[in-house]
Amino acid sequence: MPEPTLHARLRAAILSLDLAPGRPLSERGLEPEFGASRTPIRAALMRLESEGLVRRDGKGWIVAPIDLDEIRSLYEYREILESASARLAVERASREDLEALADLARLADADETPEHSIDAGTGFHLELARLSNNDFLIDAMAGVLTRLYRTRWLEVQSAESRERAHREHRAVTAALLARDGASAELATIAHLRGTGERLVASLGESSQRLRATGINLGN
Amino acid sequence: MPEPTLHARLRAAILSLDLAPGRPLSERGLEPEFGASRTPIRAALMRLESEGLVRRDGKGWIVAPIDLDEIRSLYEYREILESASARLAVERASREDLEALADLARLADADETPEHSIDAGTGFHLELARLSNNDFLIDAMAGVLTRLYRTRWLEVQSAESRERAHREHRAVTAALLARDGASAELATIAHLRGTGERLVASLGESSQRLRATGINLGN
DNA sequence: GATACCATACTGGTATACCACAACGCTCGA
DNA sequence: TCGAGCGTTGTGGTATACCAGTATGGTATC
Incomplete structure (x- = not known):
């Protein structure tokens, strides 16, 4: 089984509520947690943004709140x-x-x-x-x-x-x-x-x- | 008037048929044409992909054909x-x-x-x-x-x-x-x-x- | 002349260094 | 003691160097 992509792992963490709604996410902060560098993390965040699971909050990112x-x-x-x-x-x-x-x-x-x-x-x-x-x-x-x-x-x-x-x-x-x-x-x-x-x-x-x-x- | 974002410029080029449907796009190839480096170009392409204007073709990118x-x-x-x-x-x-x-x-x-x-x-x-x-x-x-x-x-x-x-x-x-x-x-x-x-x-x-x-x- | 192989020149994917900006906190002065 | 200002730290945004894989074209050999 191929290991899940970074996007899939972040997605799963959000959907499982492991990453709480509203929680601020920083690109650098996710590096150690997911063992990847900013570039792919950024790409994953942008994709998650288009899925509505992550949102820009001012300049930063947050897990999409439940509204x-x-x-x-x-x-x-x-x-x-x-x-x-x-x-x-x-x-x-x-x-x-x-x-x-x-x-x-x-x-x-x-x-x-x-x-x-x-x-x-x-x-x-x-x-x-x-x-x-x-x-x-x-x-x-x-x-x-x-x-x-x-x-x-x-x-x-x-x-x-x-x-x-x-x-x-x-x-x-x-x-x-x-x-x-x-x-x-x-x-x-x-x-x-x-x-x-x-x-x-x-x-x-x-x-x-x-x-x-x-x-x-x-x- | 603020100058249009890279995403908007690429988008306009595609919608105006200035970039022909089906045309292959390379990230580096767009650098000189749009005066930006790969990182923002990549971001714009990913966004355009989610809008259906650009598509991955194998490993590369193409302007979405009209099907x-x-x-x-x-x-x-x-x-x-x-x-x-x-x-x-x-x-x-x-x-x-x-x-x-x-x-x-x-x-x-x-x-x-x-x-x-x-x-x-x-x-x-x-x-x-x-x-x-x-x-x-x-x-x-x-x-x-x-x-x-x-x-x-x-x-x-x-x-x-x-x-x-x-x-x-x-x-x-x-x-x-x-x-x-x-x-x-x-x-x-x-x-x-x-x-x-x-x-x-x-x-x-x-x-x-x-x-x-x-x-x-x-x- | 045809074919096989290798070098080269691309591709996107990734890691990282640097930038400008913003917010917070500490320190120094009134 | 309070307030103002400045420095430190953290943010995303960008540029770029390096990597691995791939396709292609030229060359050498059969």
Whole structure:
């Protein structure tokens, strides 16, 4: 296995909350931690900036904070992308592709580590986007999922929300397999809207309580 | 006026077709042409890569070619984004904002240089996206417009297509001002679908004839 | 004349030294 | 004791030297 690139390692550190949201990053400061020199670190930071995981703060860098308004916009945007994906998937995906997606939704059931649950959910939604067969839609969904990844540490805390997600994923795949575009769109929107609202609610409730779970919004 | 950044200068050179699609770029080769050293040139190239204007080709760089399938996907993607923008604009934009947009569509009438026409069209669509009040939607639309910018040198060649665009823009703004979301969506989709199909058709027709107009697809 | 091989001249990738600027803190003077 | 000014330290921005890999062209040999 090739060792992960610097970009991938930095990315993983941010997504795992190992590098806390809002934390200032200095190019030289990351040199010892990641065993690389400024040039590739700079390149990685610039790339992470375009992914929305890192941000310029004045002249310096910070790990992108988790902002409530941004999450709201992101879910609205995602609803546009994902409902369109569902509609296109109904028109274009093969039966095999749809069944593979349904398997993803079904297999996600079992007892999982929170991290597995996050990755399974991300995988499901990304795979759905792939079925649209539109590379720009796929890339956009990948970007959204990346930007939302850290907030999902919250969602997967409760077994109930994990089960709800799986149930709703199965509802989406059922509509897709039935080639019912309108239902697939509606099921997708229902899933996202519910998830988004619960997430925003729990984020808005108290950033104090979140810090107790090890999650800091960074703002 | 501050002098344009290196990124902006490279970007302008690509969008104006001064750097032909498909042309190989070497970091060192750009040094004398742009009077900068490799480090900032490299940074600019990485940024342009994330905007889709430059691409890695093996180990090297090339100006992104203009690919027919990509244009098709882009228009499909854009239809998703822009119809959603129109719908959101109907819900959210103030009367003043909508009238300002209508002004943009109206003022674009006059005799213009092709470049002005392109920028006016880009401005109109970007402004429409802004009225959605969703930053991600806005950024995505900006990205789409950037990626499509070079193809618009074709559209503005004919006075007839310029006039059609203006007319269709006015139809969109009329629906927006009437607060008729469904009509606004439909007018937007009609505009894009027609424009996209004509563009793809003329691109597909003959890349030979295009080269005569100074446009090379780079593939 | 054809082919194989080697030298050379590129490529991007990396490490690092230097620059200007900004913020912080200490020191010196009132 | 308080305040102002200056120096030290750290920031990103840039220029450049060096590295390893690669493709290419010329030459020498068969």
